[in-house]
Amino acid sequence: MFSIVEAIRERATPEAVALVQKDRTLNYQDLFKQSDAMADAIRQHAPRDASRPDRLRIGVHFPSSLDYVPLALATLTAGACFVPIPDELAEEEKRDLATRTALDYVLVSEPLATWLPEGSVKVGEFTLAEQKVQIQRLPAATTNFPVADFEGINPAFIRFSSGTTGKSKGVLLSHESLLERITSANEGLQIGPGDRVLWVLPMAHHFAVSIVLYLYHGATTIIEETHLGEDLLRAGAEQKATVMYGSPVHYRQLVEAPPVGEWTALRLAVATAAALDAATAEKFRTRFGRDLVQGLGIIELGLPVLNLTGAQEAPEAIGLPLSAYECLLKDDSGKEPPQGEAGEICLRGKGMFDAYLDPWMLRAQVVDAEGWFATGDLGKRDSAGRVTICGRKKTLINVGGMKVFPEEVERIIDSHPKVQRSLVEARVHALYGEVPIVRYIPSPEGAPTTMELRNHCRAHLAGYKIPLIFTVTQELPLTASGKLKRA
Known part of the structure; x- marks a missing residue:
C-alpha cells in the first residue's frame, strides 16, 4: 500500500539538510533514522489490533519545532493515521477532538499531558530532544464513522477545519491525495533541493501541504521559534532563506523590522491564512525587491490558487488557479456572476480531501454532480480573471x-x-x-x-x-x- 513517507525516503539525498532550528541541523538520513526508531517504539507499545479492520489513529501533541517532524513521520511509518493536536486548544477541546476521531493513542510531551481523558494509561515512553514523550492509550471510544470505509481510503492524516462559523469538521486525507496535492501545489511554488524555506506557521495546522511538500521535493526547512519581525529578518538573512510561507501578520512585522540583516537570497514570499492588505504588499516590495504573493490555502484542497502573475497589479487578489485546478464563481442562481460582482468560490482538481470524518461524508457526497467543491468564500473576478476574496457567505x-x-x-x-x-x-x-x-x-x-x-x-x-x-x-x-x- 502506498506510503507518502516511503515516497519521500526514496527521493531524498541522505546527506542533504532537511531541517534547521537555530544551531541544530538534521539531514535526511538522520531524519529517517530518528523517525524509524520512534516508529519501532510505537509498534512495540501501541500495536495494531489484528481483529479490527481499520488502522490505529494516533494523535501527536508536541511543541512546534524541528523535533515535531520526525515524530509525525514516525506515526505514519508505524502504519497509523496521523492526527495533529494543536496546543492552542483548550483542554476540553482537545478531549473533544480525541473523542470525535476515536483516537487510540496519543504521543504527548510530558508537560502537555494534563488534558488526557480519564482512564488514559501510559503504556510506554521515549526521549526526543531531551523531552519525554509518553505513549498514552486512550479509553475506547465509539466510532461515529464506518471503519471499513475509513480504512479503504488508506488514511494518512486527519485535521479539523478552523470552525470560523460553526463546528469544525474532521478533514481526512489519504496518502495518495496527499501526494497529489503537494505535487500540484509545487507546479506553482517550484520548490526544489536548492530551496531553504523559512517556516513560521504552527506544525499542527500546516504540516500536510507544507512540511510534507518541502520534504518530498528535497528542500531545507528553517524553523524560526518567534514571530517577531526582527527575528524573522535575521533568520532569513543568516540562513539564506529562498522561500517564506507565512501569514500577513508575519509580513506586517517583517516590513517594520529594524535593519538587522540583508535578506538577498529570497526568491518567493507567499502570504496565506488571512487577507493580505495592499499597504503591506507595497512595503514588502519596496524593502525586499520581491512581490508578496497571496494564495488560497484550504485544508480541503491544499493550495489551489496563487497570485503568481498579478501581485503588483492586484496584491489583494488570491490570483488564478494553478494548472491542476479550476475555479468557478457561482451566484445564488448557480451561474457565474458578471465581472466585479461576488459569487461563491467553487474549486475542483487534484488532491481534494477524501472524506469528512464527523459527520462522515465521502468526497462524492460533498461536491456537486460536476465535482465542484463549494468553499463558502465569496469572491469576485477582475478583468484578468484574478479572484479576490470578499468574505464568507455566512458572514x-x-x-x-x-x-x-x-x-x-x-x-x-x-x-x-x-x-x-x-x-x-x-x-x-x-x-x-x-x-x-x-x-x-x-x-x-x-x-x-x-x-x-x-x-x-x-x-x-x-x-x-x-x-x-x-x-x-x-x-x-x-x-x-x-x-x-x-x-
Whole structure:
C-alpha cells in the first residue's frame, strides 16, 4: 500500500539538510533514522489490533519545532493515521477532538499531558530532544464513522477545519491525495533541493501541504521559534532563506523590522491564512525587491490558487488557479456572476480531501454532480480573471439590501497604524435590518479616537460599510489556527 513517507525516503539525498532550528541541523538520513526508531517504539507499545479492520489513529501533541517532524513521520511509518493536536486548544477541546476521531493513542510531551481523558494509561515512553514523550492509550471510544470505509481510503492524516462559523469538521486525507496535492501545489511554488524555506506557521495546522511538500521535493526547512519581525529578518538573512510561507501578520512585522540583516537570497514570499492588505504588499516590495504573493490555502484542497502573475497589479487578489485546478464563481442562481460582482468560490482538481470524518461524508457526497467543491468564500473576478476574496457567505451583512463583507471592512480598519486587529459583525437594526459594528485591539502606542477611525474608513469605504459602533477590546475570539472566530 502506498506510503507518502516511503515516497519521500526514496527521493531524498541522505546527506542533504532537511531541517534547521537555530544551531541544530538534521539531514535526511538522520531524519529517517530518528523517525524509524520512534516508529519501532510505537509498534512495540501501541500495536495494531489484528481483529479490527481499520488502522490505529494516533494523535501527536508536541511543541512546534524541528523535533515535531520526525515524530509525525514516525506515526505514519508505524502504519497509523496521523492526527495533529494543536496546543492552542483548550483542554476540553482537545478531549473533544480525541473523542470525535476515536483516537487510540496519543504521543504527548510530558508537560502537555494534563488534558488526557480519564482512564488514559501510559503504556510506554521515549526521549526526543531531551523531552519525554509518553505513549498514552486512550479509553475506547465509539466510532461515529464506518471503519471499513475509513480504512479503504488508506488514511494518512486527519485535521479539523478552523470552525470560523460553526463546528469544525474532521478533514481526512489519504496518502495518495496527499501526494497529489503537494505535487500540484509545487507546479506553482517550484520548490526544489536548492530551496531553504523559512517556516513560521504552527506544525499542527500546516504540516500536510507544507512540511510534507518541502520534504518530498528535497528542500531545507528553517524553523524560526518567534514571530517577531526582527527575528524573522535575521533568520532569513543568516540562513539564506529562498522561500517564506507565512501569514500577513508575519509580513506586517517583517516590513517594520529594524535593519538587522540583508535578506538577498529570497526568491518567493507567499502570504496565506488571512487577507493580505495592499499597504503591506507595497512595503514588502519596496524593502525586499520581491512581490508578496497571496494564495488560497484550504485544508480541503491544499493550495489551489496563487497570485503568481498579478501581485503588483492586484496584491489583494488570491490570483488564478494553478494548472491542476479550476475555479468557478457561482451566484445564488448557480451561474457565474458578471465581472466585479461576488459569487461563491467553487474549486475542483487534484488532491481534494477524501472524506469528512464527523459527520462522515465521502468526497462524492460533498461536491456537486460536476465535482465542484463549494468553499463558502465569496469572491469576485477582475478583468484578468484574478479572484479576490470578499468574505464568507455566512458572514455577509445585509444593510438595507446592500452587501457588506466584514473582511473588507476589517482590512481597512487593520491598516490604521493604531489598530492591531479588528472583528466586524452584524447588529440588528430597526430600519436597515442589519448594520456593521466593530471590536478592535489597539496598538501598544494607544487607541485611535472614534473620529479618526471613521475618517479612515470614509476615505476607503462607502458610507453604508462604515461600522456604526467602534469598541476597543484587549482580545478577540480566535480559532486554534489563529483565524477570527465569528458568531
